[in-house]
Amino acid sequence: MTARRILVVSYPYPPMPSTGANRWAAMTHYLRAAGHHVTVLTTSAFGSLSAADEVGVERTRDLIASSALRKLVRRPPLPRPDQPIPEDKPPGTLLTRVVVPDIYAVTWLPSAAAAARRLVRAAEFDCIVTTSPYESGHLVALALGSRRPPWIADLRDAWTFEPYRDPFPTALQRRLDAALERRVLTTADRVVCVHQALVDDVGKRFGVEAAYVPNGWDPALDSEVERASSTAASTSKTTLVHTGMLWGDWGRDPEPLFAALRSLRDDRPELTERFELLLAGRLDNVQRERLAASGLSGIVRNVGMLSRPEAAALQRDADALLLLTSRRLSWEAPGKLFEYLSAGRPILALADGNEAARVVSETRTGVTVPPDDEAAIEAALVDLIEGGVARSYSPVGTERYRYPAPADAMSDVIDQAVATA
Numbered sequence: 064m065t066a067r068r069i070l071v072v073s074y075p076y077p078p079m080p081s082t083g084a085n086r087w088a089a090m091t092h093y094l095r096a097a098g099h100h101v102t103v104l105t106t107s108a109f110g111s112l113s114a115a116d117e118v119g120v121e122r123t124r125d126l127i128a129s130s131a132l133r134k135l136v137r138r139p140p141l142p143r144p145d146q147p148i149p150e151d152k153p154p155g156t157l158l159t160r161v162v163v164p165d166i167y168a169v170t171w172l173p174s175a176a177a178a179a180r181r182l183v184r185a186a187e188f189d190c191i192v193t194t195s196p197y198e199s200g201h202l203v204a205l206a207l208g209s210r211r212p213p214w215i216a217d218l219r220d221a222w223t224f225e226p227y228r229d230p231f232p233t234a235l236q237r238r239l240d241a242a243l244e245r246r247v248l249t250t251a252d253r254v255v256c257v258h259q260a261l262v263d264d265v266g267k268r269f270g271v272e273a274a275y276v277p278n279g280w281d282p283a284l285d286s287e288v289e290r291a292s293s294t295a296a297s298t299s300k301t302t303l304v305h306t307g308m309l310w311g312d313w314g315r316d317p318e319p320l321f322a323a324l325r326s327l328r329d330d331r332p333e334l335t336e337r338f339e340l341l342l343a344g345r346l347d348n349v350q351r352e353r354l355a356a357s358g359l360s361g362i363v364r365n366v367g368m369l370s371r372p373e374a375a376a377l378q379r380d381a382d383a384l385l386l387l388t389s390r391r392l393s394w395e396a397p398g399k400l401f402e403y404l405s406a407g408r409p410i411l412a413l414a415d416g417n418e419a420a421r422v423v424s425e426t427r428t429g430v431t432v433p434p435d436d437e438a439a440i441e442a443a444l445v446d447l448i449e450g451g452v453a454r455s456y457s458p459v460g461t462e463r464y465r466y467p468a469p470a471d472a473m474s475d476v477i478d479q480a481v482a483t484a
Contacts, residue, residue: 066098067189067477070182070212072175072203074167074196076105076120077112082278082398083219085371086257087194089281093470095119099477102186104178104203106171123178126170160232163239164222168199176206188212189481190252192473196220196227201247213484215476216251217276224264225392227313245269253480255473258418260394274476277422278398279469280405284372288379291372301448303411304381306343306374307399310350314389316434320413321357323440328362330441334448335362340385343369343377378406383447386423388414388434395419401464404428409456411443422464427457 071091075083091101103120108128111117162169182188193201194217204214220227222244231237248254248265254273256262265273309317328335342365346354354365369377378384384403388395396418403410404422410429414420420431430452432439446452462468 065478066100067474067481068100068102068186069094069477070102070104070179070188070191072104072179072191072193072200074106074171074200076103077116079106079109083194083196085281085398086219086278089279089283089466090470090473091119092281092283093467094474096467097470097474099474102182102188104175104182106167106175108171121178121182123171123174125167125174127167160229163231163236164198164202164243165196167197168202172199172202172206175200175203179203179207180210183207183210183212190215190477190484192217192477193251194219195222198222198243198247201251202243205246205250213252213480214250215253215255215480216247217255217257218261218265218273219257219278221261221264221392221394224261224268225394227392252484253476255476258394258396259421260418264394274472274479276469276472276476277464278396278401279464279466280401281466282405283466284375287372288375291370291376300337300339301382302339302341302380303383303385303444303447304341304343304377305385305387306369306378306402307397308344309342309346309387310353311389313395314391315387316389317387319435319437320385320387320440321359321363323437323444324359324362325357326437327441327444328359331445334445338362338444338448339364341366341377341381343367343374375402375406378402378408381406381408383409383411383429383452386410386412386414386419386429388412388417388419390415390433390435393417396422404458404461404464407458409447409452411447411452413440426461426464427455427459428461429456 071087073087075081077084077088091103094101101119105122106125107122108125111122190213191204192215193204195201201216204211223241231240248269248271254265254271255276256265256273257278259275262273262275265271340363345368384406386400393416400419400422410423412419412423412429412431413434414431415433423429423431430443432443
């Protein structure tokens, strides 16, 4: 293996609390462990890590951190990893419906592009990796122009294909967004996608041969998980655990699951007496009201926000793990899926015809049913409580979703980009 000098442009990076931050924190760690020299260019808005962990991290100014600006657009303070996440509301149209491709093109891109030019002048990088969302991060590489080293564009979510966000309100904005997507994906020397469905889409629409490099669990966290306390799971009931967001603006909805649980309670009350759905995650006021109105007290219990190690510990104490997806996004595979795979527990995936269903089926780590089919969900719950789901659990091929495997795959793509640029 040839050691490479790599510049990674990632808006999400620790201590920012997000799945995107987890991907490139782990990727950076294992690329460095393999001998590569990695510099990370990211936002300063969420603070910084310890001095030792900040080595090789370049943080640049971001207007989104301005308290005055946040008050002006009616946003809460930025979340900090050592504090509870403040109550939030959906962002206003000024943040989501005006700037193309996203607001960070105004708040962060100018300083990030200037920093990237300075870093490239000071060091001979073998390649630059940009990652999205947020899509404006890819524009940093475009801003380098002819001084740009070989470039890898990493797509963690879709851009204009089945977008997770609402479309821009004007045709001009939509054309500009599509033009930026085409420019990025056809200009980059290599394209990487977290989901196979995105690999297929990029090839079909742009004739670009993208590489599949999935997310994965970082085993360096195992010691933290072992030390974490998990006492919420019942020892006398079949416990189904869900961690993270239960509702989603992109179509994720637990109402069919709630309906299936009510039906099961009516049809087979002796089974629901032996069962508990445990929720660990943040709920806003509306979601708390919807949960209270579900009529499932005694069957569904919410334990609130947990740290990542605490959530992983709870997953490993569960009898099974609930994965909820939407019908809208064929590429959807939530970040928690890879935590679930590592937890070693059967997965009940409310997923059909999407990336999550494909991964669960191919790895034989659980059962999949359509997320809106109440009868199928009820039947799967019966099978879970009666032990059928556990008996069918027979995992295979899960090692590709555990580091260092994703970093090894990324290293291969880096070598290809450098060799062909």
